[in-house]
Amino acid sequence: xxxxxxxxxxxLSGAYRTPFxxxxxxxxxxxxxxxxLFDLGVAFTIATISLIPFWIVVLIIVFRxxxxxxxxxxxxxxxxxxxxxxxxxTLNSFAQP
Numbered sequence: 001x002x003x004x005x006x007x008x009x010x011x012l013s014g015a016y017r018t019p020f021x022x023x024x025x026x027x028x029x030x031x032x033x034x035x036x037l038f039d040l041g042v043a044f045t046i047a048t049i050s051l052i053p054f055w056i057v058v059l060i061i062v063f064r065x066x067x068x069x070x071x072x073x074x075x076x077x078x079x080x081x082x083x084x085x086x087x088x089x090t091l092n093s094f095a096q097p
Contacts, residue, residue, distance in 0.1 A: 013067050019077035023058070026081050027051065046092055050085045 034043040057080070061073045069077075 011066070012062065013069055015069050015074060016062065016077065019074045022078040023054075023081055026079075030082065030085060042092065043089065046088050047085055050081065050088050054081045054084050 030047050031044065034047040037043045058077055061069070061077065065073060
């Protein structure tokens with residue numbers, strides 16, 4: 001079954017709604033706060049770059065289990081972005097000369 005057909009035939013579970021809202025709120029707040037830091041845009045760049053792997057993993061989770069998300073799926077969608085961003089900021093601090 002093609003991806004387009006799968007998307008048309010399956011509806012997302014309502015259990016995804018709250019984690020998606022929380023994820024977007026975390027991302028907007030993080031991007032706003034990191035844009036105000038005086039670090040020449042390093043934190044903002046990392047916050048922006050960490051959006052890419054986060055949403056790739058979220059898409060994989062949603063495609064694999066559109067109707068029955070597990071507790072881990074919902075937790076990762078809701079709280080995965082701040083954890084990923086902090087991890088990337090920490091790795092960046094060790095990479096600085």
